[in-house]
Amino acid sequence: MRASFSGEVATYYARHRRGYPPEVLDALVEAFGLAAADTVVDLGCGTGQLTLPLAARVGSVIGVDPEPDMLALARQAALNAARANTAWLLGDDSDLPALGRLLGDRTIGALTVAVAIHFMDRDALFRAIRPLLRPGGGVAVITNGAPLWSQDAEWSGTLRKCMERLLGHPVTATCQTDEAGRRRNQDALVSAGYRYAESSVQYDAPLTVDDMVGGVFSAMSADRLPSPQGRATFTAEVRDALGGRDKVTERIRVWLQIGTAD
Ligand SMILES: C[S@@+](CC[C@H](N)C(=O)[O-])C[C@H]1O[C@@H](n2cnc3c(N)ncnc32)[C@H](O)[C@@H]1O
Structure with a gap:
């Protein structure tokens, strides 16, 4: 599946994707001594x-994204939460080198990249950000569980089959959340000269069928979203295939790959 994150996809993303538990924020604060x-x-x-949630723990956060619709919803969420x-x-x-020029002599405590490294040139990025980091600061590459259709759970296999019927082809994307993806991040961090460490936070949480299906739509390209009727039909098919259940339990493992600049 190819994602473009514009239009309705952005709305699905804001409504149905999980955030991060406090333990993940604690780990970031501790890794870089953020204050x-x-x-x-x-x-x-x-x-x-x-x-x-990062903005609640540090002085300021600059959110960067190439998709205006995603950025507009992030900004609105910050306004709603009074995160000034x-x-x-x-x-x-x-654009990170240009951001560096804007910052002038100021340094940053950390660069975070959550569920997005697979879109980027990580080697160039990790090198470009180094001069902007204060000593002890660094880069955190974060995953937020595996895609809903690729998990080792009966409900996930059922969802995948429904998606394959909808799309007409096998659904295999892991979005580099697997071990091979983590290895690429580790290799790039080490070869850019960072001190490397990794940890994970694992927890179980309910996943409603609405969030499951919304999560699938949030990972599609806007121009490939089914019609509203097609989405309703797909939702009903998934619910039926899950035996009429309204929710399942998802085991989420958030990986934190930390590169520290000494
Ligand atoms: C799966 S979302 C992750 C959003 C959020 N960080 C999270 O943890 O849920 C991926 C985001 O990366 C953005 N993106 C895509 N290509 C990018 C690039 N080359 N540089 C920076 N961000 C990019 C997309 O627009 C999208 O908003």
Whole structure:
């Protein structure tokens, strides 16, 4: 599946994707010694799932994303939550050197990249961000569980079969949330000269059929979304295939790959 994150896809993303539990924020704060004096750049911030809770822990956060519809929803969420220490920048990973020029002599405490590294040139990015980091700061590459259709759970296999019927082809995307993806991140961090560490936070949480199906639509390209009627039919098919259940339990493992600049 190809994602474009515009239009209704952005709305599905904001409504149905999970945020991050406090333990993930604790781990980031501890890894880089983040404090009120720090600015963090959240690249590929989407609708602000990580940006907003981060803003509660540090001095300021700059959310960067190339998709205006995602950025607009993130900004609105920050306004709703009265998070006045957030700023939003339309751009992608190739714009980080320009951000460095804007910051001048100021450094940042961390760059976070959550569920977005697979869109980026990680080697160039990790090198470009190094001069902007204060000593002890660093880069955190984060995953938020595996895609809903690729998990080792009976409900996930059922969902995948429904999606394959809808799309007419096998659904195999892991969005680099697997071990091979983590290895690429580790290799790139180490070869860019960072001290590497990794950890994970695992927890179980309910997943409603609405969030499951909304999560699927949030991962599609806007121009490939089924019609509203087609979406309702798909939702009913998934619910039926799950034996009429309204929710299942998802086991989520959030990986944190930390590169520290000494
Ligand atoms: C799966 S969402 C992740 C959103 C959020 N960080 C989260 O944890 O849920 C991926 C985001 O990366 C953005 N993106 C895509 N290509 C990018 C690039 N080259 N540089 C920065 N962000 C990019 C997309 O627009 C989208 O908002």
